[in-house]
Amino acid sequence: MIDAVADQTSGDEPFVRCAHQAMACEWAALIPHADRTYAQQAARAAFAEVDRLERELSRFIGDSDISRINAAAPGTAVRVSADTIGVLLLAHQLQSAFDGAIDVTIGLRVPRPGVGAPAAPPASGPGVAIHAAERSVTRLRADASLDLGAIGKGFALDAAVAVLREWGIERALLHSGTSSVYALGAGCPGAPTGSQPAAADLKCAPGWQLRLRDPADPQRCVGDVWLRDAALSGSAVTLKAGHIIDPRSGEPAGGHLAAWAIAPTAAVSDGVSTALMVVKTDEAVDCLRREASNAILAGVKAFVIAPEAPGVVRALTTTADFRSASGGAE
Structure with a gap:
């Protein structure tokens, strides 16, 4: 493009x-x-910095911050890097600016078109809580799944x-x-x-x-x-x-x-x-x-x-x- x-x-x-x-x-x-x-x-x-961030932020890498958050039981705080906190805070600001049109917590919960069951409206309420001072993230719903593809x-x-x-x-x-x-x-x-x-x-x-x-x-x-x-x-x-x-x-x-x-x-x-x-x-x-x-x-x-x-x-x-x-x- x-x-x-x-x-x-x-x-x-x-x-x-x-x-x-x-x-x-x-x-x-x-x-x-x-x-x-x-x-x-x-x-x-x-490029080495890009690789480092991919290891922290990719949901396709099992021990990344994002994968660990997605695997944690709802209500469990997961310690993460400052970069993970930073990107999630940015995503939250963009979500607010566009009235929810971008949401990095929908992840795998919404099926891709043509794959699996028909898409369903997402559940109400935030998917994660970001604790910047403690540098931790808590998944709030079982259907919340982080995917940073948009950012x-x-x-x-x-x-x-x-x-x-x-x-x-x-x-x-x-x-x-x-x-x-x-x-x-x-x-x-x-x-x-x-x-x-x-x-x-x-x-x-x-x-x-x-x-x-x-x-x-x-x-x-x-x-x-x-x-x-x-x-x-x-x-x-x-x-x-x-x-x-x-x-x-x-x-x-x-x-x-x-x-x-x-x-x-x-x-x-x-x-x-x-x-x-x-x-x-x-x-x-x-x-x-x-x-x-x-x-x-x-x-x-x-x-x-x-x-x-x-x-x-x-x-x-x-x-x-x-x-x-x-x-x-x-």
């Missing part, structure tokens, strides 16, 4: 590319740096970017699959003429150019985004068919055909793009307008393809760093 424009580096600056398998997808780091060996070492350190990769992406910063990397593009990307620093100098918008057109600082693909036709570009020190995530029916459930009804999500979100962090952009697949356009706009009262939505920008207008990207927020495929700034 998201591609980096291929040529964003000058001829005199090496562009180091590193890849890594984690969280069931290929991660990639693109780092413009004069010292190739140093850049590769920084990328390996960032976990984004959370790990933020941690990987933090490692790159610790290594002194000032510019990089870091992907977790093709669904989330973080653009660190300005776009590379020497990019092809016209690849970045003129200030008079879009009034934005130069950034990394990212191309949004139509999930129904991946060869078709539906728009370009210029990103700097921010994250972009995308969700779509064809990419996650059956994997996005409306927690409020237990039914498959029916909000949009595709959704993209820009945010200061990848955890937030990941969660917001998922929530936008659940809520209808009017509800999405209403939720995003609450930015003043929901700090988690500060700086969030969103674009969607609605069922009534396939292939057409609509901006749900005021933004100056998106240009549709037709050439107009939104």
